[in-house]
Amino acid sequence: MLTFAETDLLKACEARLGSQPDAEEERALRHWWDVQKERSRSLATALIGQDEGEWTGTIVEHRAHRHPWYDYLALRATVEEFATFILENSPLPAFLPLVERTLAAQICEQGRAAVLRNIEDEMVPVPHADLMRRLVAALKTRAGDGLRLERFPSLVNRILVFYYGYYCDPWGLAGSLYATEAMAHHRMTQMGKGLERLGFDNEDREFIRVHVECDEGHASDWSEGVIAPSIRLERGLRVPISEGIAACLESSTRYLDDCEARTT
């Protein structure tokens, strides 16, 4: 039985970052996942049926990758819409603790080395969380105080996919992070175009520039450095990784569809 509304579950997950949820919170999170997993079941089943070498192709062909919302950000979004989009996602955990959580689950040296490279890159040229803070500050300054930030269900579900992986399923989380990085180049390019169009300077856009340049390497590090050698050792990992990819893609699409619908 669900003991938490989804927004309360998200609040609990945010508050516990760096430790673990209590027993009741974890039960609620696992129940939430049972429901969500069914919503992306057919894609997860398709991925499990593929060779893992085909997964990147499936990810980049998914609607979440080149979603029309990113074109809207590039070409039409106002400063207020852009700021709302970024600020509403602030409950999403920073990338670094997520990647660090997958490090502990690694089962081979090759995987460990690839995750460590990803962690080190997260600090170059400066910690990426600092660059994100700079972008958020610039957006807040330009957008002013009148923003109406919401926590609607598809946003909360998209974020909880990452918290579930973080607290309960590091290989599912690895799948979600792999999908996120495989799609990052397009997402970051379109966001960068939008921010430039709106007059944000190079310094404000540094987070975007850094990620346009590094995330494709990260995606191949996940697939060839982490996922392929780990699956060779433990074939059963194909299931949580596929479920993590599928949940990330399907929850992102539902969320991005809602972002798009709000503007019309």
Ligand SMILES: [Fe+2]
């Ligand atoms: Fe980063």
